[in-house]
Amino acid sequence: MYVESDFERPAKEQDHQGPEWRNPVSRDYGRIVHSASFRRQQGKTQVFPGHESDFFRNRLTHSLEVAQIAEGIADRLNTVYKEQVGDRQINGRLCAAAGLVHDIGHPPFGHNGERALDDQMKQYGGFEGNAQTLRILSRLEKKFKYDDPVGNDERAGLNLCFRTLAAVLKYDEVILEKRDAKSDLAKGYYESEAPIVARIKEKVLRGKALPAGVKFKTTECAIMDIADDIAYSVYDLEDSLKAGFLTPASILSSDDKLLKAVAEKVVEQLGIPVTEADVLSTFVDVFKDLIPDVEKGDELVSFIEATRTSNEICSNGYVRTALSSLLVHEFINGVEFVFDDEYPALSKVSLGAETRKKVEVLKQYTFTAIIYSSRVKLGEYRGTELVKDIFEALKAKKGHLLMPDDVRERYLNAQDDATKARTICDFVAGMTDRYAVEFWARLRSDAAESMFKSI
Incomplete structure (x- = not known):
């Protein structure tokens, strides 16, 4: 199921080939675990705020569980469907790597923070958690730069293998640059990452075109x-x-x-x-x-x-x-698993009909009964307003003076309003819940953090 082109990387790494006993997927897994964006998930809410109890899951522990379940699914499919799979086994560690990073694009305060940022970005390409995940991995993480930049952005993020990047590409749609103010959240990837998505598809599909009406979604994804x-x-x-x-x-x-x-x-x-x-x-x-x-x-x-x-x-x-x-x-x-001989990377994995219904009922019941409860909604409302307030303060005249030095420099070097807005959005989206509260307190609260604490 895997070929050499799957494990090529967007940017050349002349001095970072690693020892021969570490395969490309293991290296990607390590880069993810040691990244700042992965660590920051511990400060982002899953359902119940972390300060309420150490028992409750946060985005980090949720992602660890997703990674383990994903690897377990791969192991089972390789065993149960071994006649179909043959020597083209599904890479469980690659599935686990996708599980680790699937939520790193989520902003503070979960889906409410996501909607607040999207409202601010409707005229600049929008905001969406999955799109932000790809952007973090391919641009924002501070590990590699392009010797020969793609477009006008030299950043290469973690420079993960094309097949690893493909494993987080859930929605094969580019988000429109400009959308109506009342439009719903759009799923997909940003226009700024369209060139890397094109390269992902080219490498993973081995130069083939997708059949008409088929969306790009790999087995691991x-x-x-x-x-x-x-x-x-x-x-x-x-x-x-x-x-x-x-x-x-x-x-x-x-x-x-x-x-x-x-x-x-x-x-x-x-x-x-x-x-x-x-x-x-x-x-x-x-x-x-x-x-x-x-x-x-x-x-x-x-x-x-x-x-x-x-x-x-x-x-x-x-x-x-x-x-x-x-x-x-x-x-x-x-x-369940169905091997695709013509497009092996797109082999179908799905839940059986009855299992899928049971999973969806449990998922939607908890969401409807808890996420929409007044006790949870009160905290979420604060998060929505807080994210909006921070964004508007940074976007205002001289708002760049409130930014950390590296964010301020990129903001001032931006050539247009869309790039400036995306710079602000990247900064706010990367905040943990607690950091967002502290940052907002510096702007509005009577009990702000000390000026000697860095931002």
Whole structure:
């Protein structure tokens, strides 16, 4: 499945070939782990803010889980589909590398920060987390520069292999330079990275053109995407149970309005009929040990026992971990593979229909019940306004004086408004939640950080 061109790099590395015992994917994996953008994920919220509890996952721990699940999927497919795969085995470490970086483009405060930045960038190419991930890897990380720059930008980011970069290219669409102010978030990659995307496709497809109507998405990218969905569906639920935001009893007694909203979201994502009863039956299956057989006259005893079991799932780490492990194992076993002999790099990986529906129901229920809850929304609202406020302050007249020296220099050297706006956007997007709060406090709060603390 892999050829030499897959492991070529955008920029030449005459002095960085590495020892022969380190293959290109291992080197990419190492570069990712040692990068600043990877580390910064520890300061970015997954569902619940990190300062609330050390238990809850952040973007870094989520990415580590996605990487492990992705590598597990690859290992299983290589075993179960060995007759199809043959000597063209899927590279599990490459899938894991994609898992590690799939979220590094997320700004502070998650999807709310993403929307706030996109609102500011609608006339300058937009902002989107996946597009920012590719930009970080291919431009912003400070490891390599081009001897012969592509366009007017000498930065080469981590200079990862083309096949590694392909593994994070989830959406084969360029984001329009200018969009209507009321338009929804656009998925894709920025126009500024279009040249590197063209090179990725050329190398990975070995010079072939894509068939009409086919989008570019490699096997490793599909595996990473599935691993991300599995991690979201299982571990966001686990965090919600631990936090007490959800209990098995509250889920199984969900009102019709919530069940309908979840069903509509699943239909929107999968394009198949899903009813409120389907949503409820999914959780009946997940929590089946909670529902005892009821004999006439034993309803009260059964109710008490079910309530105790519900509480135990939330409070007992052993029980929660066992439930999560069973679900992850079930979902990995539901992954299917179809080898593409003409386009091996685009061989299809997908979840079986029933597994995919179950994953999506869990994912959409947690999202709808928790992300839209007032307690979570209050914190997110602050994050949205905070990101907007920082961006506008930096974009204002003499706003460059508020920037760190290296950002200020690139801003002042920018030749047009779009490049200046993108420079600000890159800086704000790279902030952790805490750094964004501290930066904003220097602008607005009566309890700002000391001027002796660097920005």
